Amino acid sequence: MGLADVLLGRKKLKSPAQERLFALSTARVTLDTELGLKTSGAGGIVFKPLSAGEFVRAENDLQQVLDAVAGESGSKLERKSDDFGYEWIVVRDADLEDQVTTVHAVAQGLEEAGFGEQLLAAAFKFEPKFGDGKDVYWVYGYKQGAFWPFVPTGEKDRDNAEELELKAKLENELPIEPDLSRWFGLFNAPL
Amino acid sequence: MKRKSYGRDAGLSLRMLFTSFLLGLLYVVFAVVLIQYLNFGLVPVLVIVIGLAFFQYYTSDKLALRAAGAKIVERDEAPELHDLVERLCAMADLPKPKVAIVDTDVPNAFATGRSPKHAAVAVTSGLWRRLDKEEIESVLAHELSHVANRDVLVMTVASFFAMLAALLTRFGLYAGMFGGFGGGNRNNNSNNTPVWLIVLAVSILTYVISFILIRTISRYREYAADRGSALITGAPENLMSALQKISSQITMIPDRDLREVAGMNAFFIIPTSVKQRTAELFMDHPPLEKRLAALEKIAREMGRPVA
Numbered sequence: 001m002g003l004a005d006v007l008l009g010r011k012k013l014k015s016p017a018q019e020r021l022f023a024l025s026t027a028r029v030t031l032d033t034e035l036g037l038k039t040s041g042a043g044g045i046v047f048k049p050l051s052a053g054e055f056v057r058a059e060n061d062l063q064q065v066l067d068a069v070a071g072e073s074g075s076k077l078e079r080k081s082d083d084f085g086y087e088w089i090v091v092r093d094a095d096l097e098d099q100v101t102t103v104h105a106v107a108q109g110l111e112e113a114g115f116g117e118q119l120l121a122a123a124f125k126f127e128p129k130f131g132d133g134k135d136v137y138w139v140y141g142y143k144q145g146a147f148w149p150f151v152p153t154g155e156k157d158r159d160n161a162e163e164l165e166l167k168a169k170l171e172n173e174l175p176i177e178p179d180l181s182r183w184f185g186l187f188n189a190p191l
Numbered sequence: 192m193k194r195k196s197y198g199r200d201a202g203l204s205l206r207m208l209f210t211s212f213l214l215g216l217l218y219v220v221f222a223v224v225l226i227q228y229l230n231f232g233l234v235p236v237l238v239i240v241i242g243l244a245f246f247q248y249y250t251s252d253k254l255a256l257r258a259a260g261a262k263i264v265e266r267d268e269a270p271e272l273h274d275l276v277e278r279l280c281a282m283a284d285l286p287k288p289k290v291a292i293v294d295t296d297v298p299n300a301f302a303t304g305r306s307p308k309h310a311a312v313a314v315t316s317g318l319w320r321r322l323d324k325e326e327i328e329s330v331l332a333h334e335l336s337h338v339a340n341r342d343v344l345v346m347t348v349a350s351f352f353a354m355l356a357a358l359l360t361r362f363g364l365y366a367g368m369f370g371g372f373g374g375g376n377r378n379n380n381s382n383n384t385p386v387w388l389i390v391l392a393v394s395i396l397t398y399v400i401s402f403i404l405i406r407t408i409s410r411y412r413e414y415a416a417d418r419g420s421a422l423i424t425g426a427p428e429n430l431m432s433a434l435q436k437i438s439s440q441i442t443m444i445p446d447r448d449l450r451e452v453a454g455m456n457a458f459f460i461i462p463t464s465v466k467q468r469t470a471e472l473f474m475d476h477p478p479l480e481k482r483l484a485a486l487e488k489i490a491r492e493m494g495r496p497v498a
Binding site for chain 1: 203204207208211267270274275277278280281282283284286287324325328336339340341344345412415416418419422423424425493
């Protein structure tokens with residue numbers, strides 16, 4: 001942030017960093033073979049809905065984007081909202097790579113419609129290949145352009161030990177958010 | 192299609208710059224006078240003031256939290272509050288501050304800390320109980336905007352020379368009483384006005400003018416934080432209803448409770464005392480009506496329905 005922001009106060013939120021999302025596709029093999037995690041078939045993008053008036057206008061653009069993306073990718077798209085007043089676009093696709101591509105396309109569509117600054121995060125749900133371990137979410141923060149793991153163990157609790165282990169194992173393949181205090185959880189994610 | 196940005200209040204930016212410029216100018220004049228008349232005694236005073244300013248700056252978070260009787264809460268004590276703060280921080284691209292609760296029925300909130308990394312936000316239990324979630328969110332976003340805009344730093348810098356002036360006024364008075372200011376200054380002006388009187392007069396003048404200017408800057412920072420809240424939440428109407436609720440509750444509650452937290456006024460989202468409505472010039476917060484009007488303007492720009 002510059003001097004102008006300090007003198008006059010911020011006038012705008014940070015734009016999203018979209019590109020590094022694809023690192024998750026690359027990390028797919030490690031996730032699968034070393035950690036025994038496979039996609040649960042759902043990923044999603046969470047954003048803060050903006051003003052009613054503009055949103056109605058952008059809504060049409062967004063719907064067009066969603067339809068086009070859905071048609072091209074074969075993924076199923078759903079719109080949801082959560083308890084915090086954030087909107088979700090949930091992407092259902094059995095293939096992780098397609099999930100990532102579709103989420104990216106949706107995020108780009110949102111940014112082109114002028115809602116880039118409202119993008120909070122993308123989340124991808126994984127489950128253990130064998131047995132019944134915990135579900136794991138990989139969360140991508142659009143402001144930071146980095147991933148972090150999120151392992152909920154209930155309504156309000158998360159398994160920090162597991163998360164740190166995941167971080168250690170994937171550090172070389174995924175851009176991981178270094179500041180642990182920014183690893184916000186997405187409890188009750190509609191994925 | 193690129194969305195235009197909201198709340199880009201050119202008038203506000205201009206007024207902020209102009210006030211800062213006036214304050215800077217005042218301080219330069221003050222410094223010149225001091226150097227002119229007080230070439231000996233100035234160094235120790237400067238050291239004291241710089242020390243005080245640094246102390247205030249570095250301990251601002253702990254001092255403010257303690258002064259308000261705020262207790263830092265961990266995640267398991269207030270999970271919902273932590274969730275709200277975490278998401279808002281992510282939107283605002285801020286590290287997560289410490290989260291604290293003040294156990295009082297007065298609904299209010301404040302933020303403190305010298306930098307985003309050493310920040311704390313506090314809400315009162317009254318705020319948590321009486322406002323609904325969207326309103327609390329907008330209040331937290333307002334406080335986080337204070338953090339993002341580095342208001343503690345700005346206000347510390349802005350009040351630095353005012354502190355110096357206040358200290359010199361006091362020294363000047365002592366000097367007047369006990370004769371002489373510093374060491375050998377008196378000898379040069381045996382026929383003229385004594386140095387301590389000039390310093391005293393200039394210090395008082397500087398203090399009074401800077402007081403008004405600092406308050407003015409403080410009010411502008413409030414508008415900027417209100418705008419920040421609107422940007423982060425995308426819904427200025429939530430902050431509008433929160434402000435209305437908070438201020439009406441504050442006027443309703445008897446004075447005894449209010450005085451307990453009165454020392455914290457500059458940090459709170461709404462000052463606890465609302466008696467001096469007329470003396471806007473001396474207030475550190477803008478009047479509610481003006482804040483609501485500014486938020487309404489942002490809401491209109493966003494195309495948001497205003498109740």
